[in-house]
Amino acid sequence: MARFTLKQQDPHAFRRKSRIITLLMAGQFAVLGVLFALILTSAFGSSLMLNALGVALGLLATSAMFAVLKDRPWMNEVRYAWQLKHHLGQISGYLSPLRRAVEHDDRTALDVLTFYHQGMAQLAELNGRTTDDDAERLAEKMQVKLKREALALPAEVESFNPDDLKRYKQA
Known part of the structure; x- marks a missing residue:
C-alpha cells in the first residue's frame, strides 16, 4: 500500500x-x-x-x-480529509499493540503514533475543533514526544505507511 x-x-x-x-x-x-x-x-x-x-x-x-x-481536482481537499480519516481509523484499530510496543521503544510504533497524533490534530483543525479537551490523548502525545526525544528521533513524521501496521497483531 x-x-x-x-x-x-x-x-x-x-x-x-x-x-x-x-x-x-x-x-x-x-x-x-x-x-x-x-x-x-x-x-x-x-x-x-x-x-x-x-x-x-x-x-x-x-x-x-x-x-x-471524487477524483476531480476541485475535490482534493475533501478527498485528502477522507483519506486522512481512513488512515487514522486504521491506526485506531491497532492502538493497544502500538502502545505496548512504544513501551519497548519500538521506533516504528513511535512513528505511527506520532503520525496518529499529528493527523488527529490536523483533522480537528480542518473541522474547526480542538483536541485540547482529551487529557488521555494529550498525556499519550507527551509520552511519545519524550520517548522520541530520548531516542533522538525527529519530533514529527511526514508520512505513514499502512504496511507498518502488519507488524502489530490486533489485540
Whole structure:
C-alpha cells in the first residue's frame, strides 16, 4: 500500500468546500429521489414500496455521480480529509499493540503514533475543533514526544505507511 503524506490544508477552504459539496449531494439526492419516486408511482400506481424504491434509486444515482466526481481536482481537499480519516481509523484499530510496543521503544510504533497524533490534530483543525479537551490523548502525545526525544528521533513524521501496521497483531 502507498504511503500517506501529511499535507498542509487551509481549514477555511476545506470547510467551505465540504459544506458546498455536502449541500450539492444532498440536494441531488433529494431531487433524484423525488423524481424517481414520481416516475415509478405515475407509471405503476402509488404505493409505499415504489416511493421507497424511488428514494433508493436516487441514492444509487447520487452515489454513482459522487464516485465519478471524487477524483476531480476541485475535490482534493475533501478527498485528502477522507483519506486522512481512513488512515487514522486504521491506526485506531491497532492502538493497544502500538502502545505496548512504544513501551519497548519500538521506533516504528513511535512513528505511527506520532503520525496518529499529528493527523488527529490536523483533522480537528480542518473541522474547526480542538483536541485540547482529551487529557488521555494529550498525556499519550507527551509520552511519545519524550520517548522520541530520548531516542533522538525527529519530533514529527511526514508520512505513514499502512504496511507498518502488519507488524502489530490486533489485540
